[in-house]
Each structure stands twice: as structure tokens, then as C-alpha cells.
Amino acid sequence: MTHAHQRLLQGDLQDQRLGRYTSDLGVTHTRTVTLPGIRTQSGYSFSQITLAYQTLGTLSPAQDNVVLVCHALSGDAHVAGLNPETGRPGWWDYHVGPGKAIDTSRFFVLSTNVLGGCGGSTGPSSVDPQTGRPYAMTFPPVTIRDMVAAQVRLLDHLRISKVFAVVGGSMGGMQALVWAVDYPHRVQTCIPIATCLAHTPMQIAFHEVGRQAIITDAQWNQGHYTAHRRPEHGLAVARMVGHVTYLSEFAMKTKFGRQLQREAKPEDLFPEFFAVESYLQYQGESFVKRFDPNSYLYITKALDRFDLLEGSPPHAALGRVKARFLVISFESDWLYPPAQARELVRTLKRANAVVTYLNLQTSYGHDSFLIQNPEFSRAVGHFLDAEYRRQRLPLKKTTQILGGTR
Amino acid sequence: MTHAHQRLLQGDLQDQRLGRYTSDLGVTHTRTVTLPGIRTQSGYSFSQITLAYQTLGTLSPAQDNVVLVCHALSGDAHVAGLNPETGRPGWWDYHVGPGKAIDTSRFFVLSTNVLGGCGGSTGPSSVDPQTGRPYAMTFPPVTIRDMVAAQVRLLDHLRISKVFAVVGGSMGGMQALVWAVDYPHRVQTCIPIATCLAHTPMQIAFHEVGRQAIITDAQWNQGHYTAHRRPEHGLAVARMVGHVTYLSEFAMKTKFGRQLQREAKPEDLFPEFFAVESYLQYQGESFVKRFDPNSYLYITKALDRFDLLEGSPPHAALGRVKARFLVISFESDWLYPPAQARELVRTLKRANAVVTYLNLQTSYGHDSFLIQNPEFSRAVGHFLDAEYRRQRLPLKKTTQILGGTR
Numbered sequence: 001m002t003h004a005h006q007r008l009l010q011g012d013l014q015d016q017r018l019g020r021y022t023s024d025l026g027v028t029h030t031r032t033v034t035l036p037g038i039r040t041q042s043g044y045s046f047s048q049i050t051l052a053y054q055t056l057g058t059l060s061p062a063q064d065n066v067v068l069v070c071h072a073l074s075g076d077a078h079v080a081g082l083n084p085e086t087g088r089p090g091w092w093d094y095h096v097g098p099g100k101a102i103d104t105s106r107f108f109v110l111s112t113n114v115l116g117g118c119g120g121s122t123g124p125s126s127v128d129p130q131t132g133r134p135y136a137m138t139f140p141p142v143t144i145r146d147m148v149a150a151q152v153r154l155l156d157h158l159r160i161s162k163v164f165a166v167v168g169g170s171m172g173g174m175q176a177l178v179w180a181v182d183y184p185h186r187v188q189t190c191i192p193i194a195t196c197l198a199h200t201p202m203q204i205a206f207h208e209v210g211r212q213a214i215i216t217d218a219q220w221n222q223g224h225y226t227a228h229r230r231p232e233h234g235l236a237v238a239r240m241v242g243h244v245t246y247l248s249e250f251a252m253k254t255k256f257g258r259q260l261q262r263e264a265k266p267e268d269l270f271p272e273f274f275a276v277e278s279y280l281q282y283q284g285e286s287f288v289k290r291f292d293p294n295s296y297l298y299i300t301k302a303l304d305r306f307d308l309l310e311g312s313p314p315h316a317a318l319g320r321v322k323a324r325f326l327v328i329s330f331e332s333d334w335l336y337p338p339a340q341a342r343e344l345v346r347t348l349k350r351a352n353a354v355v356t357y358l359n360l361q362t363s364y365g366h367d368s369f370l371i372q373n374p375e376f377s378r379a380v381g382h383f384l385d386a387e388y389r390r391q392r393l394p395l396k397k398t399t400q401i402l403g404g405t406r
Numbered sequence: 407m408t409h410a411h412q413r414l415l416q417g418d419l420q421d422q423r424l425g426r427y428t429s430d431l432g433v434t435h436t437r438t439v440t441l442p443g444i445r446t447q448s449g450y451s452f453s454q455i456t457l458a459y460q461t462l463g464t465l466s467p468a469q470d471n472v473v474l475v476c477h478a479l480s481g482d483a484h485v486a487g488l489n490p491e492t493g494r495p496g497w498w499d500y501h502v503g504p505g506k507a508i509d510t511s512r513f514f515v516l517s518t519n520v521l522g523g524c525g526g527s528t529g530p531s532s533v534d535p536q537t538g539r540p541y542a543m544t545f546p547p548v549t550i551r552d553m554v555a556a557q558v559r560l561l562d563h564l565r566i567s568k569v570f571a572v573v574g575g576s577m578g579g580m581q582a583l584v585w586a587v588d589y590p591h592r593v594q595t596c597i598p599i600a601t602c603l604a605h606t607p608m609q610i611a612f613h614e615v616g617r618q619a620i621i622t623d624a625q626w627n628q629g630h631y632t633a634h635r636r637p638e639h640g641l642a643v644a645r646m647v648g649h650v651t652y653l654s655e656f657a658m659k660t661k662f663g664r665q666l667q668r669e670a671k672p673e674d675l676f677p678e679f680f681a682v683e684s685y686l687q688y689q690g691e692s693f694v695k696r697f698d699p700n701s702y703l704y705i706t707k708a709l710d711r712f713d714l715l716e717g718s719p720p721h722a723a724l725g726r727v728k729a730r731f732l733v734i735s736f737e738s739d740w741l742y743p744p745a746q747a748r749e750l751v752r753t754l755k756r757a758n759a760v761v762t763y764l765n766l767q768t769s770y771g772h773d774s775f776l777i778q779n780p781e782f783s784r785a786v787g788h789f790l791d792a793e794y795r796r797q798r799l800p801l802k803k804t805t806q807i808l809g810g811t812r
Contacts, residue, residue: 042677141676201658201682205650208683212646212690215675216639218624233622240618241647244611252607258713269621270547270707271448276607277614284618301676307664334740 019087024097025104028081028090030054030113032120035153044140047129051154052077052113052120056096057104059160064391066160067107067384068151069096070168070175072370073242073299074291076119079111080104094372101377102167102384110158114175115150116142116299118292122150124223125292137223142298144171144306148178155186162186164391165384166323169193169369170336171299174306177344180323181308189387190323191380193369194333196340197347198307203335206245207300210238214293223294235293236284243283248332248365252276309347318351325355326383328376330368356383425493430503431510434487434496436460436519438526441559450546453535457560458483458519458526462502463510465566470797472566473513473790474557475502476574476581478776479648479705480697482525485517486510500778507783508573508790516566520581521556522548522705524698528556530629531698543629548704550577550712554584561592568592570797571790572729575599575775576742577705580712583750586729587714595793596729597786599775600739602746603753604713609741612651613706616644620699629700641699642690649689654738654771658682715753724757731761732789734782736774762789 030052037046054077059066069079069092080096082089090096098105113119116139124139131138155163166176166187173195180190196203217234219225247255261278264271309317325348329341338359345357358379362368369376436458443452460483465472475485475498486502488495496502504511519525522545530545537544561569572585572593579601586596602609623640625631653661667684670677715723731754735747744765751763764785768774775782 137675141678198664200655201662201664201680202650202653202655204664204680205646205653205658205682205686208680208686209643209646209650211675212639212687213619213643216623216643233618237615237619237622237643240611240615244608244615247608247611249606249608252611256607258604258607258610269543269617269703272547272707272711274607274610274614274710276611280611280614281618297675301678304680305678 021082021088023080023082023089023093024100025056025081025093027084028054028056028078029084030077030120033154033157035150035157038115038146038149038153040140040146040149041143042141046122046140049115049122049150049153050120050126051115051122051150052117053154054079054081054090054109054111056080056109057107059108063160063162064164065107065388066163066165067102067109068155068163068166068176068179069102069109069111070151070166070172071111071114072168072170072172073303074239074287075172076117077111077113077121078119079109091370094370095377095380101380103381106388107164107384110155110160110163112151112154114147114171114299116147116295116302118295123292124294124298136294139294139298141305142302144174144178144302145182147302148175148182151175151179152183152186162188164388165189165191167191167193167380168195170195170366171303171306174303174308177308180321180325181318184320184322187323188391189326189384191326191328191383192344193328194330194336194341194366195344196306196336197309197344199304200340204304206241206335207304209241211297211300213237213241214297217293220293223297225293230288231293232288235288235291235296236281238296239287239291240280240284243280245335246366248334248363250332250363251365251367254363255279314347314350315352318348318353321348321351321353323353324387325353326380327355327357328369328379329357329359330362330365331359332363333366333368335366427488427494429486429488429495429499430506431462431487431499433490434460434462434484435490436483436526439560439563441556441563444521444552444555444559446546446552446555447549448547452528452546455521455528455556455559456526456532457521457528457556458523459560460485460487460496460515460517462486462515463513465514469566469568470570471513471794472569472571473508473515474561474569474572474585475508475515475517476557476572476578477517477520478574478576478578479709480645480693481519481578482523483517483519483527484525485515497776500776501783501786507786509787512794513570513790516561516564516569518557518560520548520553520577520705522553522701522708524701529698530700530704542700545700545704547711548708550580550584550708551588553708554581554588557581557585558589558592569594570794571595571597573597573599573786574601576601576772577709577712580709580714583714586727586731587724590726590728593729594797595732595790597732597734597789598750599734600736600742600747600772601750602712602742603715603750605710606746610710612647612741613710615647617703617706619643619647620703623699626699629703631699636694637699638694641694641697641702642687644702645693645697646686646690649686651741652772654740654769656738656769657771657773660769661685720753720756721758724754724759727754727757727759729759730793731759732786733761733763734775734785735763735765736768736771737765738769739772739774741772 080090113121173192214234217231220231256276519527579598620640623637626637662682
């Protein structure tokens with residue numbers, strides 16, 4: 001490993017505290033890198049692409065400890081540690097760090113912002129090198145497979161030939177599945193969480209509501225909005241729809257019930273202003289500050305298109321898969337319900353994959369994979385631990401070691 | 407009964423066919439009537455109110471055959487028969503008509519458009535007699551109790567002292583419940599369908615998304631839009647959110663699956679245009695032609711406020727109830743799930759009400775009460791039949807007759 005290569009892979013550990021938030025990882029950074037382009041599934045050829053990425057922990061000399069973490073719809077490359085710009089911890093700080101489920105003192109964690117995103121990677125808000133202007137709606141449609149193809153470019157750049165584990169929830173889980181299917185020789189284990197084999201019409205429908213809210217916002221302007229006149233109302237409404245689907249009935253009852261947010265003010269439309277309304281409005285308003293409306297259109301459409309098998313029978317589509325799977329769902333997740341996880345498990349098993357399936361009895365809906373959750377942490381941690389020990393041992397000893405977790 | 411009174415109560419039976427639609431009732435009409443005002447729960451006094459209403463069938467000399475049918479969020483007074491303006495059957499034509507569940511050859515069916523609505527009754531789009539201009543957002547907030555109070559004015563005007571049955575689904579069910587609670591001596595039986603005791607934070611949340619879509623539409627203009635510049639995009643998005651919640655996962659899979667609507671056109675945002683997207687867009691577009699955006703705000707807020715007990719213990723709130731209930735829910739209704747119906751039943755029983763509860767195994771979600779459904783028809787028909795015979799018999803014989811349906 002050259003010095004430059006080492007520097008490229010080094011996690012950035014600094015202060016553990018920034019403003020009011022702390023992280024065991026302290027402040028961490030994301031980098032961007034320009035990579036050779038890809039040809040998308042739709043046939044568009046990028047001459048080059050930029051990806052934002054984060055690394056945490058240290059790559060082992062054998063390069064056998066890479067954990068690729070893939071983000072969901074609104075996530076970014078900043079998976080854990082404090083973000084120096086926002087002062088807030090990464091979106092999976094609960095589960096990624098020293099001694100955590102994805103243990104950065106043992107694993108080399110890699111995370112990218114997806115192609116089509118707005119967190120530093122090439123997306124509709126990026127400048128098209130051919131025109132010198134933002135792509136906007138001339139950006140080609142991207143798919144989950146395209147997002148993964150872009151990540152492959154990054155791994156090649158980092159000279160990482162193989163990942164020990166690819167992990168992700170929701171859209172991150174779809175990427176994890178595509179990794180296992182499209183790059184079978186590069187993936188040892190795969191942990192798809194709160195995800196599915198293919199988006200259902202109901203999942204498409206909720207996204208279509210959000211897209212319509214954005215494109216019918218007068219400020220969307222066919223995608224050619226400026227920084228000062230963005231379709232923020234539409235994007236906020238889209239985010240609000242999303243948020244309702246991410247929470248469970250139980251979580252909403254516990255958090256808000258029928259509580260009123262405050263006494264009515266003269267400017268209020270109606271005398272009763274429920275706490276849940278205030279929460280949704282806040283979620284919408286804060287989201288528009290950090291997300292690009294066109295990216296929302298492209299990424300939701302990538303999710304809606306997602307169909308792992310793409311029309312092939314399971315054995316044909318998944319026959320080459322070598323990864324060992326831990327599939328996780330949450331009982332209260334009604335957006336990606338356990339029934340979808342069971343369908344995924346059945347399909348993987350039909351293609352002779354080795355699959356462990358865990359349906360956790362959490363009460364917080366689809367968001368369950370994003371919040372503090374010791375049972376979830378233990379499950380992921382034990383699986384990674386057992387599999388990591390397994391890959392380092394001769395085959396005959398594995399049964400005994402894995403007995404406890406399978 | 408005077409001749410004028412008779413004319414007031416007469417159903418309008420004409421041709422059974424209009425354009426491509428037919429109805430056993432033929433063309434039916436709605437009337438409007440101006441009534442003495444009410445004082446709303448919020449303290450606003452209407453000097454007078456207008457209600458649109460429809461009557462079907464003939465009032466019996468004993469006035470013991472009145473069935474009041476209450477509509478849901480987007481319904482109107484035109485419950486059954488062909489609407490001469492649209493040529494389409496009323497929203498409950500499947501269940502209301504000669505020989506149907508609510509048998510117009512036997513019952514005198516009465517239906518009104520709610521206060522706050524836009525189907526002919528006083529609502530935000532009506533002209534405020536005090537200013538000569540539309541109320542818009544100066545319209546007072548209305549509640550389900552206010553809607554029922556307005557209906558009481560109509561019944562008084564029609565000199566109907568008592569209803570044999572009050573029936574409704576969703577918001578109509580809430581009105582039915584309020585009738586039984588607030589006017590115990592005027593209600594014999596009550597059939598609340600696919601409804602609840604109080605709106606939950608999740609139900610409020612979905613409505614708030616719709617309201618935000620409307621009020622952030624640039625054309626909403628604080629409610630002062632004109633007929634040519636209405637917030638149609640916002641209203642369409644609101645309707646789309648609603649529609650997703652009215653359908654079940656199963657219905658969506660059966661109806662649309664992941665089918666594409668058609669080959670992509672150059673003007674399409676994305677190459678894949680799913681059938682479910684097309685369906686939602688159509689639903690949004692057709693809704694805006696017939697519904698007033700401000701009414702949508704007021705009516706959804708009335709639903710969100712709904713809490714039958716309003717903080718009182720069940721026995722205090724429901725102790726005076728005399729009606730006998732048939733509560734119906736649908737297994738696949740995830741917007742007003744069976745658990746809410748069971749809570750309603752438990753609460754009614756705790757107040758010593760006589761309640762029959764039926765959870766039907768239909769697969770079409772919340773919309774199940776609006777579609778053709780023989781099991782549902784039979785349940786409502788048998789209950790009304792048994793109760794109608796019961797009220798005409800001496801008390802000692804009722805047990806035997808009701809044995810089959812309870």
C-alpha cells in the first residue's frame with residue numbers, strides 16, 4: 001500500500017464533540033472523487049462521474065474487512081461521526097462506530113452518496129460538462145443498478161476488490177441486493193434491511209404523490225429553478241407524505257396522540273393545530289434546506305423502478321449469487337412490510353442462497369432501522385462477527401461457530 | 407300531511423337510463439332549502455344555512471321509515487339514482503334503491519350535503535350574506551357535530567321527528583354516531599361503517615399533507631382564488647394522497663401491479679410511467695373539477711377534530727344513547743382499521759348500548775363500503791329488515807325474530 005493509497009483510505013478521527021452533539025467518532029469528513037463514467041441502464045454514457053464518500057476505520061492488509069454502507073432515499077455519504085458543516089452526527093451514528101454493530105475499530109466502513117443524489121455525487125443539480133449548465137431534467141434516469149455501478153467505480157479507484165459486507169436499509173437494502181446479484185465475486189455477505197424484491201404499486205403511489213407535489217409547484221419550472229426560487233413547497237409536501245409512511249401508528253400515538261401543539265394564533269387557519277401537523281411541517285421545512293427537488297424526482301423513480309429479478313425467474317437472476325444474507329424486517333413497518341421481506345427470503349432461498357431472516361418486533365415503523373435499537377444492533381453485530389470469523393477459518397469449523405447466531 | 411308537505415317528501419322517479427349509465431332509480435334530483443341558522447361549536451352563529459338534500463322513496467304515514475344516509479369526505483347529497491348534471495349514478499347507488507340493502511320501496515331515504523361542503527350546502531364557497539362575498543377562509547370552522555346540527559334543522563323543516571336509521575361510512579359514520587349520541591330520542595338504529603371513535607394522529611397526518619398541498623399552491627391566495635385561478639394542483643395532490651389511503655395493497659396489486667401505462671412519450675419525465683401513476687393523476691384531475699379547495703380544508707379539519715367522547719368518560723358521553731348499532735369494518739381497511747371499530751364497539755358496550763359488530767373480509771381497503779359488495783349489502787339489509795320488523799312488534803317477540811341476524 002502506497003502512502004497516497006493509505007491516506008486515501010484513512011478515517012478522519014478528530015474531536016468527539018461539536019456544538020451540542022457528540023459522536024464516538026468525533027468529527028468525520030466526506031471526500032469527493034472524480035471517476036471514469038458509467039453507461040446507465042437507460043443507455044446514457046457519463047464521460048465521468050463524481051462521488052462523495054466517507055471512510056471510517058482502517059483497511060486491513062488482507063483487505064478483508066470492508067463494509068459498504070448504502071444510504072436510503074434522503075441519506076448521504078456522511079454515515080457516522082459529526083458532520084463539520086451541520087454539527088450533527090451521521091445518519092447511522094447509532095450503529096456505526098467503535099464497538100458498535102458495525103465496529104469501526106475492526107471494519108473499514110465505506111459509504112457513498114448515490115449517483116443521482118445531491119450530497120456531493122453527480123446528480124441533476126450537477127453541471128453537465130457538455131453544456132456547462134446544470135443537468136436538471138436532462139439528467140438521465142438512473143436505477144439502483146446504476147447507483148451500484150457507480151460505487152463499483154469508486155471501489156476500483158480505491159483498489160478494493162472485494163467487500164466483506166454490504167449493508168443498507170430501504171433503498172440501501174436494494175443497493176445491497178444488487179451488489180450481491182450483479183457482483184457475486186466481490187461480495188461476501190449482504191444485509192438488506194426493511195426492503196423488498198421489487199417496489200409495489202402502493203410504494204410507487206406514495207412516491208408519485210410526492211413527485212406530483214414537486215412538478216406542479218409553480219417554481220419547479222420544468223426543473224430549471226434557481227437557488228432562490230426552488231419548488232420548496234412541493235418538496236416539503238413530498239417529504240411530509242414520506243414521513244407519514246416512515247412512522248408507525250404506534251409511534252405517532254406515543255409521540256403526538258391528539259395533542260394540540262399550542263393555543264391558536266390569529267394567523268392560524270383553524271383553531272386546533274395538532275402536534276402531528278406541526279411535526280410534519282417542521283420535517284418538510286428542514287428537508288428542503290438540504291435536498292434538491294430534482295434529485296427527489298430521480299431517486300424516487302429509481303426506487304419505483306426497482307425490481308431485482310427484472311422479469312427473470314429467480315434461479316436465472318440469482319443463480320450466480322455467492323453472498324450469505326441476513327435479511328431484517330420490522331413488524332411495524334407498513335411501508336416495507338415483513339411480508340415483502342419473507343418474499344425476498346423465499347426468492348433468495350429458491351436460488352440456493354444461504355439466508356438468515358430476522359423480523360424484529362420494534363414499534364417504530366420503517367424508521368426502525370434508523371433509530372437506536374439494541375436488538376437490531378446485536379443482530380447485525382453478531383452476524384458480522386460470526387461471518388468475519390467464519391471467513392478466516394477453515395470450512396469445517398464454521399458450523400460450530402455459527403450455531404449461536406443462525 | 408298537506409299536499410305541499412307531500413311534494414316536499416316525494417322521490418323523483420324518472421327514466422332509468424341517462425347516457426351510458428343506468429340506475430334502478432332512474433334520474434333523481436337534489437333540492438336545496440334555506441333553513442334557520444345554527445350556532446357552531448366554535449361559537450359562530452349562522453343567521454341562516456342552505457342545505458342540498460335528496461329524498462328517495464315515500465315517507466310512511468307513521469313516519470317510521472326514515473333512513474338518513476350521511477356522506478363521506480368527497481360525497482354529496484346525491485346518494486343514488488342518476489345525477490342529471492353528470493349522468494352518473496349517486497355515490498351509493500349500489501346499496502340504495504328498490505330491493506337493495508337500503509330498500510327505497512320500503513324506506514324513505516334522506517341524504518344531505520354537509521355544512522361546509524360544496525355540493526349545494528352552505529360552505530366556504532358560499533356568499534356570506536353579511537358581506538356579499540364568498541366566505542372563503544372567514545367561514546367558521548365546522549365540526550361533525552355542526553354538520554349534524556344542520557341536518558337536524560332540515561329534519562325539523564321536513565317535520566320529521568325521528569329517523570329509523572342513520573347510516574354512513576367514514577365521515578358519514580361519524581355523523582351517524584353523533585346523531586345517536588346528541589339526539590338519542592330521534593334515532594332508532596345507527597350503522598357506522600369504516601369509521602372511528604376519534605381521528606388518530608396518522609389520519610390527521612395524511613389530511614395535513616393534503617391541506618399543505620392546497621395552501622402552499624400559489625393559486626390558493628389565502629383562500630381568495632377565483633373560478634379561473636384555483637389551487638387545482640394542490641387539490642389534486644391532496645386527492646391523490648387520499649386515494650392511496652383508500653385502496654388496499656391487494657387492490658393496487660390486482661388493479662395495477664407494476665404494469666406500465668403505455669410506451670414513453672418524449673414529454674414524459676421518465677421512461678417508465680406506471681399504471682398506478684396514471685390512475686392517481688386521473689383521480690386528482692377529475693376531483694378538482696367537482697370539489698372546492700377551501701371545502702377540502704374545512705371538511706378534513708372537521709374529520710381531524712372528530713372525537714366522539716370529547717374528553718368525557720364513555721358512560722357520561724354515551725349514557726343517554728338509545729339507538730341499536732350495527733358497526734361494520736373491513737379487514738383490508740388500513741386507514742380506519744378494524745382495531746378502531748373494535749375500540750368503538752367496546753366503548754359503546756361500556757355505555758350499555760346494544761351493538762352488533764361485523765368485520766368483513768373484503769380486500770379493497772377503505773373503499774370497500776363504496777363498491778359493489780353482496781356480503782355488505784346483505785348485512786345492512788338484514789339488520790334494517792330485522793330492526794324494522796322489531797320496532798313494529800310487541801317487545802316479547804323481538805328475540806325470536808332477531809335471532810338470525812345477531
